[in-house]
Amino acid sequence: MPSDTLMRSGSSKPSVAIVGAGIGGLTLAVALQRVGFRPRLYERASELSEVGAGLTLAPNAMRAYEFIGLKPAIVAASDRPERAALKDFSTGKTLNQLALARLFHQIHRADMQALLIKAVTDADPDAIRLGQEFAAFDGESKIRFTSGTVVEADVIVGCDGNRSAVRQALFGPDRAAFLNYVAWRGLVPAKAVEKVIAEFDSGGYVGGGRSLIRYRIRGGALVNYVAFARKDEWTADSWSIRSTIAELEREFANGCDDVLAILRATPPEASFKWGLIGRPPLEQWTKGRVTLLGDAAHPMLPFLGQGAGMAIEDAVILARALEHYADPDEALARYESARRPRTTLVTLGARHSGFRMHGIDDTETSDAGRQYTEAFVADYDPAPISI
């Protein structure tokens, strides 16, 4: 049986195995390499590719990337909106306008992934192992992949996303539930909707059980959008079910002219939909030397645009904890107690924001929702906070 016993890097730094090479896993690898660790990433996919969609990095995520030296590469590859607005979904009436002062960075997911992979492999060409799907944990320090490979490490981090197999190995089967939103995404050539996007670069249309968020990427050449509809039922378990323009027109028939113009400009072969599935926040992330990070630890609705932001913050805090505390048990405990309260509140805040955006009475989460503020989310800096 193949085995991979990770060696302690150079000095006496613990060995770290990362399961999953998404935004969270790759960012953790960069953050660890920066302080002298030699992490190894195990990814299920046989090649690393990203869906055609955009990603917004808010100021909190950009501070994390500044700390680990990736800010210049991200700035070079992203768009920064100057004007943002929120409009009524059906009437198109302006509800809110915002000067963003170029604080947000909006980037194609494939470009973000490429620059993270480059950073990881420039530091260590041997860092990423593809075609490795996590299968089991022995309860101590070894994990096994479906390929038969067994890995032993001082610290194991499950960064394997919303449907995390590592989380289930640690804490048992999930209580996943459909959260009553279906999302459609599309990338539209900016030229096809020039008149619509001239008024503001980034923002959305909200209210009445429907919403559409849009922004520019790739030097303004593409408009990324995600449109959401409240639904009672959903059965498929996939991120990439094909949809059609006819279905978009039917689902969003009450949209204002701008909304319909954007949906109709979607290239016909490039409309995808998926149901938003959630899980209650976990009360524990760590068991022994294994912990969770990103969507594996705290899957959240996308209505604050902060899922990746939280994974990126987690990565910096975990790397700082492992650097600072020589005992991995202490480091993992510090990481979890620094991150669990914040990510739980942001998870509840995202749910609350979804209710607000869709004009739904929010008695269930209003108390928790009131505790979070936009500033609480975006003003955070993972570099100086004490852990």
Ligand SMILES: Cc1cc2nc3c(=O)[nH]c(=O)nc-3n(C[C@H](O)[C@H](O)[C@H](O)COP(=O)(O)OP(=O)(O)OC[C@H]3O[C@@H](n4cnc5c(N)ncnc54)[C@H](O)[C@@H]3O)c2cc1C
């Ligand atoms: C509509 C929508 C819009 C969003 N927009 C934003 C936004 O603008 N800004 C933002 O901050 N966030 C946004 N998010 C959230 C963001 O995409 C996620 O929070 C983020 O990608 C989570 O990163 P991750 O690394 O934890 O997980 P993932 O990106 O899901 O990566 C998990 C990785 O693990 C691998 N994997 C899975 N299972 C296994 C296994 N068993 N063994 C080995 N490898 C495995 C996968 O192949 C994948 O590479 C959005 C989400 C949605 C749904």
